Amino acid sequence: MNANSFNLNALVKFLGRDDWALQFEEVMGDHFWPVMDEFGLDHEEIFELLGSHWAMTLWGCAFEDFLTQAFEPDGRTFVDIYLKSRGFKETARSKAYLKAISASVISLYEVSEIVPGKSFLARDLLRGVDPVTVSEGTATQTLRQWEKIAARIVHVGGTNVITGGLLPYSPEATEALFEGLKEMTGKKRPRKTLILDDDTLRLAAPLFTHAWLFDTLPRVLGEVQPLVCNSDGDDIVFHEVRFPLETGIIDKDIADRFAGMDDLRQENPLFWNWLGRPPAKGDGRPSHPDALVAGVTMEDGTPVLGNLEIKGRFLVLMVNSAERAQRGVELVQNILGKMVRTPLTSIQTIEQAREAYAGRRPSSGDIPLDVATPLVHAMLDKQYRATLDEPVGMLGDKSPRAAARTKAGRENVAEWLKYLEMRSSSGPDPHDPMATYDFSWIWNELGVEDLRR
Numbered sequence: 001m002n003a004n005s006f007n008l009n010a011l012v013k014f015l016g017r018d019d020w021a022l023q024f025e026e027v028m029g030d031h032f033w034p035v036m037d038e039f040g041l042d043h044e045e046i047f048e049l050l051g052s053h054w055a056m057t058l059w060g061c062a063f064e065d066f067l068t069q070a071f072e073p074d075g076r077t078f079v080d081i082y083l084k085s086r087g088f089k090e091t092a093r094s095k096a097y098l099k100a101i102s103a104s105v106i107s108l109y110e111v112s113e114i115v116p117g118k119s120f121l122a123r124d125l126l127r128g129v130d131p132v133t134v135s136e137g138t139a140t141q142t143l144r145q146w147e148k149i150a151a152r153i154v155h156v157g158g159t160n161v162i163t164g165g166l167l168p169y170s171p172e173a174t175e176a177l178f179e180g181l182k183e184m185t186g187k188k189r190p191r192k193t194l195i196l197d198d199d200t201l202r203l204a205a206p207l208f209t210h211a212w213l214f215d216t217l218p219r220v221l222g223e224v225q226p227l228v229c230n231s232d233g234d235d236i237v238f239h240e241v242r243f244p245l246e247t248g249i250i251d252k253d254i255a256d257r258f259a260g261m262d263d264l265r266q267e268n269p270l271f272w273n274w275l276g277r278p279p280a281k282g283d284g285r286p287s288h289p290d291a292l293v294a295g296v297t298m299e300d301g302t303p304v305l306g307n308l309e310i311k312g313r314f315l316v317l318m319v320n321s322a323e324r325a326q327r328g329v330e331l332v333q334n335i336l337g338k339m340v341r342t343p344l345t346s347i348q349t350i351e352q353a354r355e356a357y358a359g360r361r362p363s364s365g366d367i368p369l370d371v372a373t374p375l376v377h378a379m380l381d382k383q384y385r386a387t388l389d390e391p392v393g394m395l396g397d398k399s400p401r402a403a404a405r406t407k408a409g410r411e412n413v414a415e416w417l418k419y420l421e422m423r424s425s426s427g428p429d430p431h432d433p434m435a436t437y438d439f440s441w442i443w444n445e446l447g448v449e450d451l452r453r
Contacts, residue, residue, distance in 0.1 A: 006097050008164075010089060012063075014082050023078075027066040031058070031209040039217055046213070049220050058209060061165035064152055065205040067102050077102040093157060100154035101163055105201040106208050108169065108177060110418075111147045112453065116140050122153060122160075123453070126181075128195045131453070134160045144425045146418035148174050150208040167208065171419060173215035180207045231276075231303050234321035238348040241317040241325055243332060243340035251310050257335055258308075265298070270310040274319075274328060276303040297382065308332070315340055369431060376433035384442055392416060404446040414451035417443060 015021050032043045039046075047055035067079050079102035087095060113121040113133075120140055123131040125148070134153055139162065143149070148169040151162045169177070178194060181187075181204060187194060196204070229235055245254075251270060258264050264272045275298065296304040306319035306328055315336075317328045329343060391397040394416045395409070403409035417439060425435045443449040 006094055008098075010086060011079075011082055011098065014078075014086065020078060023069070023071070024063070024066050027069065028062045030206040031062040031065065032213075034210055035213045035217070038214070039221075046217070049217070054216075057165055057167065058213075060163070061106070061150075061167065061205075061209050064101055064104070064163055064165050065106070067098075068104060068202055068205075097154065097156050100156050101152065104152040104154050104163065105198045106150055106152050106165075106205050107201060108174065108208075109149050109151060109153070111143050111149060112145055114140055114143050114145060122149075122151075126194065126196050126201065127198075132160050134162055136162055139166055143168075144422050146422045150177075150212065167212045169212065170215055173211045176214060177207060177211035180204075180211060230320050230324070232305075232321065232323065234323045236320050237322055239317075239319050239322065239325035240346045240348075241319075241329060241343045242345075243315040243317070243336075243343045245313050245315060246339050246341060249339050253339060254310060254315060254336065257339070261335065263331070264308070272308040273298070273304050274306040274308060274317075274331070276305045297379070317343075369433070373433040373436065377437055380434075380437050381441075384439075388442070388445065394419065400442075400446055404448055410448050410451060413446055414448050417446075417448070417452075 015024055028043065032046065035046065036042055041049070047058070050058070067077060070077055079098045083090070083095060083098065090098070107127055108125045109122040110125055111120050111122060112131075113119075117137050117140055119133050119135050120143055121131050122134050132153065150165075150167040150169055152165065153160050153162055181194060181196065184204060184207065185196065185200060255266070255269065258266065258272055263275055265275055266272050298304060305324055306317060309316050309318070315332065317325070317332060319325050319328050325345065332340065332343075388400045390399055392400060392403075395403040395412050398409065400413055400416065404413045421439050424437055424439075429435065440449075443452050
């Protein structure tokens with residue numbers, strides 16, 4: 001059973017009676033006015049930007065909040081009044097569902113134990129109650145392990161179901177919601193100890209819409225781009241530097257000069273990896289704690305700073321930052337001198353690279369999954385094993401091993417691991433090597449497997 005099996009059209013039509021439409025507009029205002037003021041958009045423009053699915057979902061969040069409101073003079077809800085007037089047209093199951101909504105509260109849940117097309121386990125992060133199994137067909141097709149969602153869960157006919165308004169929460173939206181709840185309640189406790197009662201959550205319902213929209217709209221409007229850096233902490237910008245070879249210089253001349261250089265490792269007669277040195281503890285971390293670190297290493301863990309390849313009458317340097325491009329040019333010119341002419345540089349941002357990649361068709365050169373998966377998993381094993389002893393921003397710049405030695409640190413480590421798992425599985429292809437990586441060994445290694453719930 002799920003919310004989609006209930007038809008609320010008659011209830012929505014009942015809004016046209018008396019002053020109910022005005023009452024509902026007030027609740028809509030509570031959910032949307034702060035966002036409209038901030039972005040200079042009306043709610044129709046917001047809906048158009050987000051598309052029909054999210055428009056219906058957000059409208060549903062406000063409508064369900066409206067259904068929980070108790071009105072004077074007798075404290076009855078809109079559902080109570082509707083059922084008294086039109087209840088004879090509803091089945092017993094529909095009546096039970098409507099009454100459950102009118103008594104419900106929205107909360108923030110952590111999702112786990114997902115059975116696609118059937119159910120998931122929901123852990124309430126705000127009320128300190130036991131996790132519940134939720135029967136759900138549609139949402140389970142897209143939910144991810146450890147994802148956080150804002151939703152109303154109601155118990156109908158012996159089954160827990162979600163109602164229509166479900167919002168997936170990013171880590172940023174989650175933090176914004178907790179800050180809003182703490183400000184509203186005047187509680188300054190750490191978020192893990194923020195326990196709220198149902199009356200408080202009913203009053204806080206618009207905050208769930210605000211937090212989601214303040215996080216989502218900037219992304220839709222293109223105001224927020226993901227922060228990505230390389231292992232040196234440099235912003236990612238792809239540079240291709242092409243050095244024309246001087247007249248008379250051949251491939252062997254270049255190879256002879258590169259031979260024996262500690263920073264260059266030859267892979268074939270025309271290709272070299274430019275190697276760095278493993279960073280000291282604490283070095284090479286991004287300046288922003290939420291930045292994603294992208295990097296390639298050799299089998300022994302040595303970082304690869306870039307590549308050099310002879311292509312026809314050019315020596316081509318490929319790197320992923322302006323800083324590395326400058327260092328690479330100096331390296332090549334110091335080694336080769338007048339064997340190469342003044343280089344020409346082309347630059348490509350991450351967004352441009354993504355668009356270029358999205359426009360290409362798969363070719364026979366693409367690596368098959370059965371080959372790529374063990375290679376990617378082995379690389380991730382090495383990367384994460386090294387990370388266990390390095391400072392992590394989400395852990396207060398403590399290493400995961402150090403953080404796992406205290407009770408509070410263990411909770412933080414569990415949150416960090418859940419974030420890694422969720423991010424790893426967030427791609428569109430569930431068979432991608434990143435999505436199929438098994439994090440179980442890290443939970444066991446750090447001794448926090450009991451928190452993987």
